[in-house]
Amino acid sequence: MTVHEDMTDDYLLELENVSYSYRTRRAVNEVSLGIRRGEAFGLLGPNGAGKTTLISCIAGLLQNWSGSMEFDGQPFTPAHKASDRYQIGFVPQELAIYPNLSAEENLLFFGRLVGLRGEKLRKSVADNLDLAGLTERRHDLVRTYSGGMQRRLNLTSGLLHSPSLLLLDEPTVGVDPQSRNHIFECLRHMRDAGHTLIYTTHYMEEVQRLCDRIAIMHQGQIVALGAHSELAISIGNPQANLEEVFLHLTGRSLRDE
Numbered sequence: 054m055t056v057h058e059d060m061t062d063d064y065l066l067e068l069e070n071v072s073y074s075y076r077t078r079r080a081v082n083e084v085s086l087g088i089r090r091g092e093a094f095g096l097l098g099p100n101g102a103g104k105t106t107l108i109s110c111i112a113g114l115l116q117n118w119s120g121s122m123e124f125d126g127q128p129f130t131p132a133h134k135a136s137d138r139y140q141i142g143f144v145p146q147e148l149a150i151y152p153n154l155s156a157e158e159n160l161l162f163f164g165r166l167v168g169l170r171g172e173k174l175r176k177s178v179a180d181n182l183d184l185a186g187l188t189e190r191r192h193d194l195v196r197t198y199s200g201g202m203q204r205r206l207n208l209t210s211g212l213l214h215s216p217s218l219l220l221l222d223e224p225t226v227g228v229d230p231q232s233r234n235h236i237f238e239c240l241r242h243m244r245d246a247g248h249t250l251i252y253t254t255h256y257m258e259e260v261q262r263l264c265d266r267i268a269i270m271h272q273g274q275i276v277a278l279g280a281h282s283e284l285a286i287s288i289g290n291p292q293a294n295l296e297e298v299f300l301h302l303t304g305r306s307l308r309d310e
């Protein structure tokens with residue numbers, strides 16, 4: 054499987070040799086990737102592989118990356134240009150919601166941050182409270198919510214402006230099967246509505262069910278890219294499930310990269 058793909062692909066986002074280092078540690082190492090318009094793209098990798106770092110570069114949270122990014126064929130510099138940032142919905146791995154505000158107040162705040170006002174803001178907040186299953190509890194302080202409710206709010210707080218590209222960094226981590234299923238159905242709904250998704254998780258069966266293509270990241274690099282069936286064939290076992298592919302490509306030993 055090659056990392057560079059057919060030039061005729063209709064890419065929404067293209068990365069070329071993107072690298073990022075924390076002091077001396079190179080966390081992302083020359084990553085080149087094209088994300089197709091409308092696809093659900095799974096980004097997998099062991100702990101420390103560099104997934105969050107790569108997503109943080111795309112989201113504009115980290116700025117001193119090298120290489121280049123294009124969005125819709127135009128240079129993309131989200132750390133420096135607000136209009137580039139508005140193209141993205143970012144759901145971070147760490148909860149990024151205010152515990153001493155209610156769900157509704159959180160969403161009103163995040164909606165204003167991405168430029169929503171008036172009726173548009175109110176409608177988006179109401180729709181997303183509904184999507185998160187939090188309408189009834191919308192006036193309660195977030196610190197009184199269960200972990201699953203907080204995760205559901207964290208998910209929708211990045212989606213209020215209905216961006217074309219959604220960056221989802223482990224949005225279902227640490228929640229019960231009901232909340233996980235609820236979030237999963239939200240993601241499927243987004244994909245079916247035409248959003249492009251980059252989805253990071255350690256739940257392989259979710260990726261198998263949701264994602265059109267999958268990249269496996271290992272020690273800062275993309276070591277495999279393709280549909281699940283293509284990845285299985287590439288390891289010589291067409292019947293392999295994604296977990297078997299993953300272990301084959303990234304090894305079975307524990308790591309703290």
Ligand SMILES: Nc1ncnc2c1ncn2[C@@H]1O[C@H](COP(=O)(O)OP(=O)(O)OP(=O)(O)O)[C@@H](O)[C@H]1O
Pocket residue numbers: 075078080098099100101102103104105106107146309310
């Ligand atoms: N703020 C930081 N300062 C220094 N090193 C960091 C920092 N954040 C991450 N790293 C290092 O960069 C590498 C990649 O980490 P990153 O968080 O991107 O991995 P990940 O694939 O998201 O892992 P996980 O599955 O555990 O979330 C690791 O070696 C990690 O220790």
Ligand SMILES: [Mg+2]
Pocket residue numbers: 104105106146222
């Ligand atoms: Mg991470």
